[in-house]
Amino acid sequence: MSGSFPEDSLLDLFIFETLQSLQQHETLQPEDINLIFRIMHTIKGSAAVMGYTNISSLAHIMEDLFFYLRGHPDAPYNASELSDLILQGVNFTKLETIKIKNGDHADGDCALLAEELKAYLQFLKTGSAGTSEVRTPEEIALRTDIVHSEADLSKGASARFRAVLR
Structure with missing residues (x-):
């Protein structure tokens, strides 16, 4: 992907840093709140710039x-539920980044997952999920296209998966 244009170098750097950050993120636990926050902050800013x-x-x-x-270290979150949601976000971000690396459009729809994350945050803040219906991770996974590997993605394959953490 390297070329003589600065945009190519920035794109290469974005892909490298995003995939490295996501790999690091996958080894963390929900208790690693500050590090997860910083990783998501960096990805947010880099993706916005690009x-x-x-x-x-x-x-x-x-x-x-x-x-x-x-800001609320005593918030009563369920580590399993939080991990499910965050790992779905990490998977989405990783797959979109792989699309970019392969020269494809990062056109995945994260609206359903974004809604779930917002509902979970609302639940933490108020003890109520608000007007948004909270879905199980299985229901979200059934409505999200996920590719099994980078090789499958380069072949144009599409698959669905379901991840359940216990």
């Missing part, structure tokens, strides 16, 4: 969630 609004907006919502948890 014009990837779907990645930036999802990272912004995830950042908001961890900003709240940073």
Whole structure:
């Protein structure tokens, strides 16, 4: 992907840093709130600068969630539920970044997951999910196209998966 244009170098840097940050994120626990917040903050800003609004907006919502948890260390969150939602966000971001790396459009729709993250944040703030119906991770996964690997993505394959953490 390297070329003589500064945009190519910026794109290469964006892809490298985003994938490295996501790899680091996958090893963290929900208790690593400050580090997760910083990772999402960095991805949000980088994606916004590069014009990837779907990645930036999802990272912004995830950042908001961890900003709240940073300021409210006694918030009664369920680590399993939070991990499910965040890992879905990480998977979405990783797949969109792989699309970019392969020269494809980052056109994934994160609206449903963004709605779930906002509802979870609302629940943490008020004890109520508000007007948004909270769906199980299984229901979200059934409505989200996920590709199994970078090789599958380069072949244009599409698959659905369901991840359940216990």
